[in-house]
Amino acid sequence: MQSYEQQGNIIFHGDSVNVLRNHISSASVDLIFIDPPYNIGKKFGDFHDQWDSEEEYINWSYQWLNECIRILKPNGTLYLMTSTQAMPYFDIYVRKELTILSRIVWHYDSSGVQAKKYFGSMYEPILHCVKNKNDYTFNADDIKVEAKTGSQRKLIDYRKSVPTPYNTEKVPGNAWYFPRVRYRMEEYENHPTQKPESLLERIILASSNQDSLILDPFAGTFTTAAVAKQLGRKTISIELQKEYLKIGLRRVFGWQEYEGERLLSPDKNHKIRNKHGKNIECEFRQGSIFDANITS
Numbered sequence: 051m052q053s054y055e056q057q058g059n060i061i062f063h064g065d066s067v068n069v070l071r072n073h074i075s076s077a078s079v080d081l082i083f084i085d086p087p088y089n090i091g092k093k094f095g096d097f098h099d100q101w102d103s104e105e106e107y108i109n110w111s112y113q114w115l116n117e118c119i120r121i122l123k124p125n126g127t128l129y130l131m132t133s134t135q136a137m138p139y140f141d142i143y144v145r146k147e148l149t150i151l152s153r154i155v156w157h158y159d160s161s162g163v164q165a166k167k168y169f170g171s172m173y174e175p176i177l178h179c180v181k182n183k184n185d186y187t188f189n190a191d192d193i194k195v196e197a198k199t200g201s202q203r204k205l206i207d208y209r210k211s212v213p214t215p216y217n218t219e220k221v222p223g224n225a226w227y228f229p230r231v232r233y234r235m236e237e238y239e240n241h242p243t244q245k246p247e248s249l250l251e252r253i254i255l256a257s258s259n260q261d262s263l264i265l266d267p268f269a270g271t272f273t274t275a276a277v278a279k280q281l282g283r284k285t286i287s288i289e290l291q292k293e294y295l296k297i298g299l300r301r302v303f304g305w306q307e308y309e310g311e312r313l314l315s316p317d318k319n320h321k322i323r324n325k326h327g328k329n330i331e332c333e334f335r336q337g338s339i340f341d342a343n344i345t346s
């Protein structure tokens with residue numbers, strides 16, 4: 051295990067159960083975002099996300115979950131993701147120690163091949179939990195979204211003494227749409243399950259404040275720490291794989307070199323083919339019109 055620190059942000063390169071158990075104090079963290087391996091056979095560097103049985107995966111998960119609950123402050127918040135099939139175990143287990151405030155569905159657009167003989171999976175579940183349901187952070191004003199019907203039709207509330215336009219902003223419900231991170235997007239890193247910055251931004255704005263301490267025990271591309279840092283929070287991140295550690299050192303600390311190796315972001319200039327098979331040069335950006343139209 052090795053650790054790195056810069057301006058209140060800490061990165062541990064090692065196994066999360068070991069780091070959580072031996073290096074992080076009880077009741078010390080304001081917000082924990084957990085996006086573990088899902089036991090669905092992804093390759094994370096030389097780590098294969100596949101346990102011999104569901105029971106082994108769940109038992110391993112309970113180890114880091116117990117540690118995270120210990121580490122969470124009494125007024126802290128914990129967000130927990132896993133596969134749709136494993137989530138029922140987690141949902142029942144956390145209720146012993148935490149209150150589940152919301153069962154969030156993160157749904158996204160289709161990319162790649164779609165199922166043809168059943169309804170393909172287009173969402174991932176997220177539990178939003180707190181230790182004390184009477185004392186927790188929820189910055190409703192920081193995450194409001196436009197309520198489409200009201201804003202489009204500019205409705206006026208005539209029940210008020212002075213007729214006033216309806217408030218067009220609301221706290222989002224528990225079904226969240228954010229596009230998945232794709233090769234073409236500005237934020238893309240080389241990792242199979244990178245989470246979008248927009249998803250983490252909503253979580254961090256809602257459930258933490260300036261200078262809050264945020265923990266991500268399965269950092270991957272360090273989306274949590276990168277967004278948290280931009281928002282003026284402090285972070286602790288843990289990641290097992292060296293190739294992803296290097297992403298974190300670049301993305302969170304701004305390092306340009308590690309052990310003599312240049313740390314470069316993925317090249318965002320790609321050669322793609324148009325529908326006639328001709329190569330065209332294109333710089334992709336998030337939200338680009340090319341997202342919908344071109345298969346690379």
Ligand SMILES: C[S@@+](CC[C@H](N)C(=O)[O-])C[C@H]1O[C@@H](n2cnc3c(N)ncnc32)[C@H](O)[C@@H]1O
Nearest residue numbers: 065066085094244245268269270271273289290
């Ligand atoms: C689902 S990904 C997290 C993705 C991340 N949220 C992001 O936005 O990029 C899970 C990560 O956990 C890492 N990992 C797997 N086992 C680990 C362990 N025992 N300790 C620490 N990290 C581990 C994997 O290498 C992988 O990067």
